[in-house]
Amino acid sequence: MKAQNVCTDTRLDTPYLLFLLDTGAVTSPFDVCLALSAGFRAVIPYGGVTPLNVQRIVMDSMLLRGPEAVKHTCFFIGGVALCEAEEVLKVVKDSLFPSFEASIVIDPAGAFTTTAAAVAKIEEALASFRLHGLSSLETKQCAILGTGVVGRIAAVLLSRLGCDVTIASLDPKRDHGEKYAIGVAEFLDNRYGVVVKSVFAPTTKKRLEVMKSAQVIFCAAARGVRIIEKDLLKRLKPSKIIADINATPPLGIECVRLEDDMREIMPGILGIGALTIDKLKNKVAKRMLEEARVNAKGVYNYDSALMLARKILRKKIRPNDALASATPKQTLCRP
Ligand SMILES: NC(=O)c1ccc[n+]([C@@H]2O[C@H](COP(=O)([O-])OP(=O)(O)OC[C@H]3O[C@@H](n4cnc5c(N)ncnc54)[C@H](OP(=O)(O)O)[C@@H]3O)[C@@H](O)[C@H]2O)c1
Known part of the structure; x- marks a missing residue:
């Protein structure tokens, strides 16, 4: 000093x-x-x-x-x-x-600092993943699983960084899920001026559809809710970053551990865990x-x-x- x-x-x-x-x-x-x-x-x-x-x-x-x-x-x-x-x-x-x-x-x-930390970690992971043709967020397809504050602000930040964002509503108990998902996209457009796609994905089949074309997957589901099982991960192609923000067991993504920091959880798929983001x-x-x-x-x-x-x-x-x-x-x- x-x-x-x-x-x-x-x-x-x-x-x-x-x-x-x-x-x-x-x-x-x-x-x-x-x-x-x-x-x-x-x-x-x-x-x-x-x-x-x-x-x-x-x-x-x-x-x-x-x-x-x-x-x-x-x-x-x-x-x-x-x-x-x-x-x-x-x-x-x-x-x-x-x-x-x-x-x-x-x-x-x-939620703002948490989301910002997650986005910065994802950026860092992409930069170190250059060999797989990733390198930066621009033009990447991002799947955001979760429509709470974290999911919505992640959609804002990632869209502004040039990503093609899809945000997914997840709760199988939600009534009129498709309509709710459309409302989330309208909210993000009206309030923040970002255009994203939105879907209702309460089932494994729907979640796989959202995730398979994405290079970046961000799980922002409620604490203690498992969203992605190992079987689903096995069906994904390589060259992906996958981050989870739920630190309460069961964690949001099976195979992504709390302290994972760009660990290869499946061939060509890097995981970032909730505690790494939280730190x-x-x-x-x-x-x-x-x-x-x-x-x-x-x-x-x-x-x-x-x-x-x-x-x-x-x-x-x-x-x-x-x-x-x-x-x-x-x-x-x-x-
Ligand atoms: N480390 C930190 O400082 C920090 C700060 C803030 C948040 N967080 C973590 O970030 C995550 C997201 O928090 P948040 O406040 O943005 O959102 P949230 O309100 O906790 O969760 C919202 C999402 O969870 C889904 N969901 C709720 N119950 C479900 C169920 N039974 N089955 C499947 N999906 C369900 C909702 O589905 P719908 O889309 O259908 O509503 C929604 O997408 C949480 O895990 C929270 O603990 C961490």
């Missing part, structure tokens, strides 16, 4: 504060612990946050403290619901104005909060998380670098 880049924040009236805005009834202890580990002096959690009540929280958190202290303020939008979190984000952004700017992080259920996700989530704390403005979302995940994988950010070791009292300032 270079001495000239370090300043000491000893002003007790301007501590680094993080206001945790959770759209769920109860705030997540995971988010609280994460924010403390990223150097915030205090984390103030609010549950049941909505677009209707968030403006008051934002305004009241800033007015007494004044513009200088507001620079040490971050709003973290959590919860589990994607649309609610994004609606809250809009109101928080609109509530800030010049001289009263603060950083905003949005990561409902950790990267945790680094990304902490670093994102550290940067939000220090930079004092801007919105940190899945795009920021993807950039950070790539930098961490390319070792452009190392675990022991200055930001990561900074404490509230000894914090890096921008030069």
